[in-house]
Amino acid sequence: MTSIAATSAPTRRKLVGAGRRQWVGLLYVAPAVALVVVFFIIPLGMTAWMSLHNWPLMGAHSFIGLDNYWAILRDTRFWNALKFTGYYTVIVTIAIFVVAFPLALFIERPRPLTGFYRTSFFMPAVIGFASASLLWSWLLNVDSGLFSPAAFELGLTERKVNLLATFQPAFWSIIAMVVWKVAGFTMIILMTGLQSIPPDLQEAAMIDGAGPLARFRAITLPLMRRTLALALILSVAGSVLAFDQFYIILRGGPRNQTLTAVYWIFNQSFVSFKLGYGAALSMVLLVILVALSLIQLRLLRQPEGVD
Amino acid sequence: MAQARSRKRRIGMQIAEHATGIIASLLFLAPIVWTVLSAFKPAQESRQPPLPPWPTTGFSVENYATLNTFGDGLWLPAQNSIYVSVMTVVLSVIVSVLAGYGFSRFRFPLKNLLFVLILSTIMIPFQSILTPIFLVLTKIGLHNTLTGLVCVYVTLQLPFSIFMMRNAFDAVPREIEEAARMDGANNVTMLLRVMLPLVWPGIVTIALFAFLGAWNEFLAALVLMTDQSKFTLPIMMTALQSGRFGAIDWGAVQAGVTVMMVPCLVLFLLLQRFYIRGLMAGAVK
Numbered sequence: 001m002t003s004i005a006a007t008s009a010p011t012r013r014k015l016v017g018a019g020r021r022q023w024v025g026l027l028y029v030a031p032a033v034a035l036v037v038v039f040f041i042i043p044l045g046m047t048a049w050m051s052l053h054n055w056p057l058m059g060a061h062s063f064i065g066l067d068n069y070w071a072i073l074r075d076t077r078f079w080n081a082l083k084f085t086g087y088y089t090v091i092v093t094i095a096i097f098v099v100a101f102p103l104a105l106f107i108e109r110p111r112p113l114t115g116f117y118r119t120s121f122f123m124p125a126v127i128g129f130a131s132a133s134l135l136w137s138w139l140l141n142v143d144s145g146l147f148s149p150a151a152f153e154l155g156l157t158e159r160k161v162n163l164l165a166t167f168q169p170a171f172w173s174i175i176a177m178v179v180w181k182v183a184g185f186t187m188i189i190l191m192t193g194l195q196s197i198p199p200d201l202q203e204a205a206m207i208d209g210a211g212p213l214a215r216f217r218a219i220t221l222p223l224m225r226r227t228l229a230l231a232l233i234l235s236v237a238g239s240v241l242a243f244d245q246f247y248i249i250l251r252g253g254p255r256n257q258t259l260t261a262v263y264w265i266f267n268q269s270f271v272s273f274k275l276g277y278g279a280a281l282s283m284v285l286l287v288i289l290v291a292l293s294l295i296q297l298r299l300l301r302q303p304e305g306v307d
Numbered sequence: 308m309a310q311a312r313s314r315k316r317r318i319g320m321q322i323a324e325h326a327t328g329i330i331a332s333l334l335f336l337a338p339i340v341w342t343v344l345s346a347f348k349p350a351q352e353s354r355q356p357p358l359p360p361w362p363t364t365g366f367s368v369e370n371y372a373t374l375n376t377f378g379d380g381l382w383l384p385a386q387n388s389i390y391v392s393v394m395t396v397v398l399s400v401i402v403s404v405l406a407g408y409g410f411s412r413f414r415f416p417l418k419n420l421l422f423v424l425i426l427s428t429i430m431i432p433f434q435s436i437l438t439p440i441f442l443v444l445t446k447i448g449l450h451n452t453l454t455g456l457v458c459v460y461v462t463l464q465l466p467f468s469i470f471m472m473r474n475a476f477d478a479v480p481r482e483i484e485e486a487a488r489m490d491g492a493n494n495v496t497m498l499l500r501v502m503l504p505l506v507w508p509g510i511v512t513i514a515l516f517a518f519l520g521a522w523n524e525f526l527a528a529l530v531l532m533t534d535q536s537k538f539t540l541p542i543m544m545t546a547l548q549s550g551r552f553g554a555i556d557w558g559a560v561q562a563g564v565t566v567m568m569v570p571c572l573v574l575f576l577l578l579q580r581f582y583i584r585g586l587m588a589g590a591v592k
Contacts, residue, residue, distance in 0.1 A: 024494060025413020032406035032465055033421055038447075039462040040428050043439035050439065106328065111321075113328065119579065120332035123339060126575040126582070128523025130541035131567040134548055134560060135342050144557040146341065149356030180335065185586075192587050241432050244525045248545055262434050262526070269438050270530055282435035293430050 047279045047286075055276035068280035077256075078281060081264040088171075088260065089239040095179045096235055100186035107187065108194045122184035129181065133248035136177040140164055140249065147173075164250060167257045174245055174258070182238070186231050193227025194220070229300040233293065240289060261285050339568060346370050346561040353558025370558035374566075377543075377552040377559065379536055384543035385566065387453055388522060391539055394457040395521035396514045399464040403513055404506075406465075407472025408498055412484075422473075429466040433459075437530050444531065451534050459531065460521045468513035471588055475509030476502065512585040515578050519571055540567050 051068055055061040072078060107118045124132065139146045142162040151157045163169040197220065205215045221228075243262040246252060252259040252267075259267070265285065269278030341360040345353065349367040375381040409415075410422050433440075440459060441450065449455030479502060487501045503510075525541045532538055538546070544563040548555060575582055 022414045025409040025415040025418070028409025028413065029406045029418075029421060031402045032425060032469060035402065035458065035462045036425050036428060036465060038443065039440060039459055040431070040433075040436070041424075043436040043443055044431060046439035046442065047436050103331070106324075106331075111324070113325065117328045117332055119576070120335050123572060123575070124335055126519060126571045127339070127568045128519075128525065128541065128571070130523060130525040130545065131564050131571075134541075134544055134567075135338055135564045137548060138342070138557050138560050138564075139338060141557065144354055144356060146357055150358060153356075153358065180338065184335065188583060188586050237432075241434055243434070248525075248548065251549070265434070266526070266530070275438050278438055282438070286431060286435045289432055289435075290430055 047282050050276050051280035051283050053276040053279075055274075055279070057273040057275060061276065064276070068277050069284075071277065072280055072284060077259070078261075078264055081259045081261050084258065085240055085242070085261045088174075088242060089236055092175055092178050092239050093232070093235045095175050096182055096186050097231070099179050099183040100190055100231075103183060103187040104190035104194055108191050118188075121187055124181045125185040127181075129244040130248060132177060132181045133245045136173070136245075137249045140173050164254070166254055170250055170254060171258065174249060177245060177249070178239075178242075182235070186235060189231045189234070190224070190227060193224040196227075197223045226300055229296060233296040233300070236292060236296065237289065240285075240292065339572070342561050342568070343565050346558070346565045348558065350556075350558050353556075353561065370556075370562040373556055374547075374559040374562045377547050377556075379538075379543075381563070381566070383536065384538045384540050387537060388540040391453050391456055391460065391528075392518050392521040394454070395460040395464065396517045398457060399461045399468055399517040400510055400514050402461060403465060403468035403472045404498075404503075404510065406469045407474075407476050407506075407509075408502065410469065410473045411476035422469075425469055426466050428462075433463055434526060437527060440527075441531060451532060451537055453532075453537060456528060456531055456539075457521075459527055460517075460524060464513070464517045464520060467516060467585075471509050471513050471585065472506065474588065475506040479505050508581065508584065511578060512581045512588075515574060515581055516585055518574065522567075522571060 050061075052063060052065060053061045054064045054067075103121055107114055107121070138144065140148075140163050142148050142160050142164075148157070148160040148163060152160045161169070163173050201219055201223075202215060205219055210218065241262055242260050243266065246258050246260050246263055247266075250258050252263055261281075262285070265278050265281045268274050268281060341357060344360045344362070345357045347366050347368065348357075348362040348370070349364055350369045350373060352362060352364050353370060371381070378384075406425075410418065444450040444452075444455040444458075449458065483501060483505070484497060487497055492501060523541070524539075525545075528539045528542050529545075532542060535543075535546075540563070544560065544567065546552070547563065548560050
């Protein structure tokens with residue numbers, strides 16, 4: 001400060017001018033900050049606050065301390081929903097990677113038609129989950145759909161099987177739909193990782209006589225760890241929050257067996273209108289998700305390369 | 308001899324590879340193609356399983372006409388979807404360009420804190436704060452309005468688009484700015500005349516992501532739009548598919564899904580490299 005005061009007048013004016021220009025930056029970011037505060041930070045605080053209340057849609061709300069959280073401990077249907085969400089997340093993530101990784105390896109090598117293949121694999125990723133779910137709810141329909149009638153016509157089944165009536169076929173139908181919709185997206189992420197591996201490394205290993213499998217294990221996988229972690233984060237976070245496909249195709253059925261965590265919160269908050277309880281459930285989900293992200297971010301942070 | 312044989316084997320490999328590629332491509336494209344084609348069947352034929360997918364008893368737009376008779380018709384929810392998506396694009400571009408410029412070119416108190424604050428919202432699922440968002444919208448008189456939904460969508464786009472724009476501005480060399488400042492450009496003309504032409508690829512990318520995000524979003528629209536006249540396409544189509552307007556007309560569902568998919572597919576095909584660019588930018592961060 002004193003040094004500024006000691007400098008000659010013209011320099012000082014320039015510095016003050018620069019200083020004021022710097023403050024203008026706050027004006028530029030103000031709209032963004034305002035939106036985030038009003039539509040994100042305040043609601044986030046309110047969720048925590050509401051979770052400590054009995055909060056019906058109409059009428060007065062009352063402070064009840066941690067009662068909502070104690071109720072969650074006894075809410076077996078929520079734990080079942082959480083268990084189902086975990087099961088779904090594990091299965092769908094594995095399925096996505098099993099499909100997306102070979103696709104990424106396939107399109108990474110330049111050859112004629114690569115652009116066409118890449119675009120085709122990626123097309124389902126740009127349509128929304130709601131459109132995809134509506135589309136598949138038709139394909140899966142027992143009378144007017146594609147799969148059951150086709151299987152029947154081909155003589156694979158003795159009658160038209162309703163795929164959505166029992167848990168196993170319904171669940172695997174959803175997995176198939178999500179893999180179809182998401183694999184292209186994961187493929188592109190994995191492709192960026194594959195392209196960042198220096199080609200001379202692969203060549204050197206090839207000269208040393210390493211087979212394709214050995215090269216994949218010793219070079220490709222370790223060097224792609226960051227990309228793999230990112231694809232994993234996106235897939236896990238997306239699956240833990242799954243809602244659209246279970247709501248649109250299955251309505252949580254058959255027999256409420258496919259209610260996910262978000263679906264259960266939606267039911268409590270916007271069907272039963274227990275807003276306080278819904279907020280407490282949201283807090284639990286939020287903590288789980290942030291914890292998962294932090295664990296996975298740690299994976300991401302680790303330096304690239306072979307251990 | 309040996310050379311000829313190995314060349315033959317290489318050609319064989321290539322054929323096998325392309326066969327795999329074409330079959331896989333068909334598998335990914337089939338559901339989309341199946342729907343678009345089936346939607347053009349006459350209503351009578353639409354009740355039958357789509358074997359084959361194309362119309363066999365004549366080409367017809369009957370399904371689109373039927374779709375238009377449900378609830379408030381097709382045009383109103385389509386209009387709502389267009390309004391919400393376009394407004395989300397416009398507002399999120401304006402807000403993120405300003406913020407990206409601010410975060411890239413100025414030093415001000417709390418700058419890093421604010422930047423981290425905005426970026427970290429990406430870790431919090433918006434699904435868990437929908438109830439309070441509903442209450443906040445009610446408080447400021449925007450509940451059950453498309454404008455309220457736009458505000459929510461713009462906020463959800465900000466972490467990604469501000470990150471993109473800040474990086475885009477960071478990549479512009481300072482010398483260009485200094486030269487313009489010598490010529491007497493102030494902050495606003497600098498941004499509009501000098502910087503915007505240089506960061507437009509980033510703007511196209513965030514606009515594309517904002518459009519797809521808003522056009523396809525389901526849960527927030529389902530919760531926040533309670534009035535049927537405010538339904539966006541996904542909500543209106545789900546109401547139709549759940550039998551809310553009587554027996555489910557699968558032909559109308561195919562027509563509706565086509566209307567929902569086509570804008571996304573066309574935009575993606577036109578702007579593919581911007582989309583991939585955005586994904587890459589997200590992937591390397």
